[in-house]
Amino acid sequence: MNIFVCIRQVPDTTTRIKLREDGNGIDEADIQWIISPHDELAIEEALQFRDRQPGSTVTVLSAGPARVTESLRMALAMGADAAVRLDLPGDADSATNARSLAAAIGKLGQADVVFVGKEAIDDGAGAVGTMLAVKLGLPCVNVVNGIEYGDGSVTCRRDVGGGNIEIIETPFPAVISAQVGLNEPRYATALNIIKAKKKPIDTLTADELGVTDADRKTRLRNFELPPPKQPCRIIEGSPAEQANELIRVLAEDVQAI
Amino acid sequence: MKILIIAEHKNGALAEATRELFGLSLGQAEIHAVVAGEAVAPLAEPLGQLGATKVHLVESLALAGGTGESLGQALGQVVPRIAPDVVLAAHTPQGRDLAPRLAATLDAALATDCIQLSCEGDTVIARRPVYAGKATAEVEFTDDSLKVITVRPRSAKAPEPDTARSAEVAQATVELPEQKTALKEIIAGGGERPDVTEAAIIVTGGRSLGSAENFSIIENFADTIGAAVGSSRAAVDAGYRPYRDQVGQTGKVVSPQVYIACGVSGAIQHLAGMRTSKHIVAINTDPEAPIFQVADHGIVGDLFEVVPLLAEAAKNRNGNG
Ligand SMILES: Cc1cc2nc3c(=O)[nH]c(=O)nc-3n(C[C@H](O)[C@H](O)[C@H](O)COP(=O)(O)OP(=O)(O)OC[C@H]3O[C@@H](n4cnc5c(N)ncnc54)[C@H](O)[C@@H]3O)c2cc1C
Ligand SMILES: Nc1ncnc2c1ncn2[C@@H]1O[C@H](COP(=O)(O)O)[C@@H](O)[C@H]1O
Numbered sequence: 001m002n003i004f005v006c007i008r009q010v011p012d013t014t015t016r017i018k019l020r021e022d023g024n025g026i027d028e029a030d031i032q033w034i035i036s037p038h039d040e041l042a043i044e045e046a047l048q049f050r051d052r053q054p055g056s057t058v059t060v061l062s063a064g065p066a067r068v069t070e071s072l073r074m075a076l077a078m079g080a081d082a083a084v085r086l087d088l089p090g091d092a093d094s095a096t097n098a099r100s101l102a103a104a105i106g107k108l109g110q111a112d113v114v115f116v117g118k119e120a121i122d123d124g125a126g127a128v129g130t131m132l133a134v135k136l137g138l139p140c141v142n143v144v145n146g147i148e149y150g151d152g153s154v155t156c157r158r159d160v161g162g163g164n165i166e167i168i169e170t171p172f173p174a175v176i177s178a179q180v181g182l183n184e185p186r187y188a189t190a191l192n193i194i195k196a197k198k199k200p201i202d203t204l205t206a207d208e209l210g211v212t213d214a215d216r217k218t219r220l221r222n223f224e225l226p227p228p229k230q231p232c233r234i235i236e237g238s239p240a241e242q243a244n245e246l247i248r249v250l251a252e253d254v255q256a257i
Numbered sequence: 258m259k260i261l262i263i264a265e266h267k268n269g270a271l272a273e274a275t276r277e278l279f280g281l282s283l284g285q286a287e288i289h290a291v292v293a294g295e296a297v298a299p300l301a302e303p304l305g306q307l308g309a310t311k312v313h314l315v316e317s318l319a320l321a322g323g324t325g326e327s328l329g330q331a332l333g334q335v336v337p338r339i340a341p342d343v344v345l346a347a348h349t350p351q352g353r354d355l356a357p358r359l360a361a362t363l364d365a366a367l368a369t370d371c372i373q374l375s376c377e378g379d380t381v382i383a384r385r386p387v388y389a390g391k392a393t394a395e396v397e398f399t400d401d402s403l404k405v406i407t408v409r410p411r412s413a414k415a416p417e418p419d420t421a422r423s424a425e426v427a428q429a430t431v432e433l434p435e436q437k438t439a440l441k442e443i444i445a446g447g448g449e450r451p452d453v454t455e456a457a458i459i460v461t462g463g464r465s466l467g468s469a470e471n472f473s474i475i476e477n478f479a480d481t482i483g484a485a486v487g488s489s490r491a492a493v494d495a496g497y498r499p500y501r502d503q504v505g506q507t508g509k510v511v512s513p514q515v516y517i518a519c520g521v522s523g524a525i526q527h528l529a530g531m532r533t534s535k536h537i538v539a540i541n542t543d544p545e546a547p548i549f550q551v552a553d554h555g556i557v558g559d560l561f562e563v564v565p566l567l568a569e570a571a572k573n574r575n576g577n578g
Contacts (some may be wrong), residue, residue: 013506014525017391026392030458037507070512079506085260093366095360123390125369127357134361139326139437142354145500161350162455163446163501168324170438180507180522181500217366217402220387220394226532232539232552240557243566246538247574249554250482254536256458257571 001056004114005046005080006101006129007039007072009064010122017225021113024221035071038117040078040185041178045077046115048183049149057081061104063088064095069201077188077196083110084202086209093218096211098131100113103209105136113154114175118143123220126177133156133175141168258284258379259516261341263332264292264304264312271303273455274347276415278408279307282375289313289339291429293331295321305424307416312424313339315431315533324438325351329358331431337361338429341403343381345374348407349454356407365403372412372512372533381406389506389529401447411453411512446501450476453504456485458515461504461531464491465520465560467468467543472497474561476521478568479574487511487531489521505530519560523548540564 010015012032023213033224043060051055058165060075062084063066072083086100114136117130126142133140146157150169158166170176186198206212232247235242235249250257260283261326265272280286290304293315301312315331328351336344336359344359346352348370351475357467360367373384373395383396383406416572453459460482462475472486479486490505504511506529516534521538523526531537539552539568540560556563 011388013389013529017388019392024390098361118422123387124352124385124389124510125357125367127360127367127369130354130357131361131367134329140358141438142325143350159350159501162452162500163499165444165446166324166440167442167444168438169441174437180503211343216399217537218368219397219399221397222395223387223392224394225392226390229551230390230553232549234544234549234555234557239558239562240566240570242558243563243570246554246556247567250515250536250538251574254515256536257574 001053001112002052002109003046003050003056003058003150004105004111005042005058005060005075006061006116006132007040007043007060007071007075008036008117008122009062009068010032010036010120010121013121019223019225023223025223028188033067033070035074035119036120036122038119038178038180041182042115042117042181043075043078043080044183044185045147045178049113059084059108061086061101063092063100065090072201073196073199074188074193076199077192078186083199084204087203088211091220093216094127094131095127095217096215098128098135099215100206100209100211101128101132102135103211105146105205110173111136114138116175116177118177118179129177134170136175138175139170139172140175141170142175142177143179145179146177147176147182163185174246258286258342258343258376260286260343260345260376260528261336261339262290262309263344263346263352263355263570264287264290264438265298265347265349266292266294266297266300267351269299272298272347272349273415274349274410276307277413278345278347280413280416281408284375284377286376288483289341291315291332291339293317293320293328301424301426303418306418306422308422309424311427313427315360315429317431317433319433323436323441324440325354325358326436326438327433328355328364329528330433332359334361334431335429343376344403344405348409352407356405360405363403366400367403367405369407371396371408374406374408374412386533390510390533398436409512411457411514412545439526450479451485452488453485453487453502453509457513458482458484458517459487459504459513460484460517460519461487461489461521462492462519463521464495466492466497469489469497474564478564480520481568481571482515488525490522518548518552521548522546523551
């Protein structure tokens, strides 16, 4: 089995976001970068699947600037067999990322399955995996929190909100996007992190992937931080007084109940 | 400008998130709607009353029991025939699955999960959250391709239906290729309470509830005010609540009118899921808890004491009102 995983490098959630002076992006100076959390689930699923299918390989792909190499090394340390960086700017849009990932998979060999994350926590778009599937002509099952592997096909539990689940069967090859609950991603051990430092990471250029800036369809600009919050009004009094006042506020001032 | 609204429906009724799309400020645009599924003709009337001038019906049995694959293919055929400038859908589980399929099929520009959207003349201005709500950014459309846009539920108020209006109705036929994916089963989550992603009010409990049984305090209060019950990850991990209730970076992202956090510390990953709520209330024994930094109103106190009193106060108010 030829298993691919697409991962996106994102700022750690605890990072304080500072805007660039021109307002068209964020200041990347002090950012701690991590693999987007749902993509860790995608890696874990790929590794478990490989280990049940002797002779399979897991190739991890990430589109982005040189910094994403570090996340690819982390995926290798978790146990992936190969890692390839697609040399694109960090602000490439979903359409460009999907197009280049499809081109990379085309170059690296026929995919049997591609695991992606439900959405990346930086842009929160939830788009690249599905667009990639369309470009590759593959079926795609999104927001999957459980998989049963059959012979040439898989049965996926898809989380459709409200606690409702769809059971969807798809043949291989397919693209599957991972949702929390699918598995518990493993930690890379210190030893494996050191070993991964020596592993080669190939790079494919935009030229080799056949994408140009003309493929771009959107760009984010005029970033804004949320307006500063008014300080919290602490409601004083006995517990009963506090409760009555809060309900009054919600009913009269906020007009919500 | 021609805008095509993708109408989502369930049990013969339009989804509230679809109705809200008509409440966006869409300028002088010509508004069409498309509705796909089995026996969808009756939905043309409410769509017309909301402001659609033309409703395209895609009636297909295959779509009724189909997956995102068939809906994506069907609309991939229908949309170019209608030739809109903008396709609008709600950012619901259905919309978020569909929009990228459509955008990739039609080589369109895609902007998902927008929280502000307005159309004026030929320009579309869309703003969406980035970095889990820590900032927002405007989406610039760099060429004049078709735009596929999803809008987060509760970003606009649905207009009152105008019974004097009606839409022209057109049938659209599709020919679906053999499907690769098959919907085997739908397992209903059960529960009469609204889902956190749909509710106007959410009451959330954290680790401090201490057990699944104690969550009945939160449930009772939620039920008296028609709210959904949310949970921190710590409470989900402890087995007090199902994962579907989890709010936060690795749970649901919500922006209700009111968010009431009970015994939730306000960890950054939790804030990532709820900081765009319009009005935030915190109830916590610790006045230094970070949740108070994003809250509009707070009670420093023991939730086991305060929350039952809130339920009582709400009940009294309802009784009197
Ligand atoms: C990668 C990653 C992803 C994560 N994703 C999420 C996520 O999606 N959602 C999420 O919620 N968390 C998430 N977390 C976990 C998050 O960091 C916190 O651990 C979690 O939110 C804490 O939950 P809590 O507030 O219920 O518990 P605690 O942090 O333990 O807080 C309990 C609070 O209750 C108060 N309290 C105690 N007793 C009472 C009482 N009787 N009355 C009133 N107040 C009381 C305390 O003062 C305290 O503030 C994630 C963490 C990581 C690393
Ligand atoms: N630059 C990228 N490189 C590799 N995979 C990506 C990239 N961007 C997004 N993906 C994949 O697509 C998923 C959805 O991302 P998004 O559409 O950005 O929310 C992610 O969880 C990744 O699996």
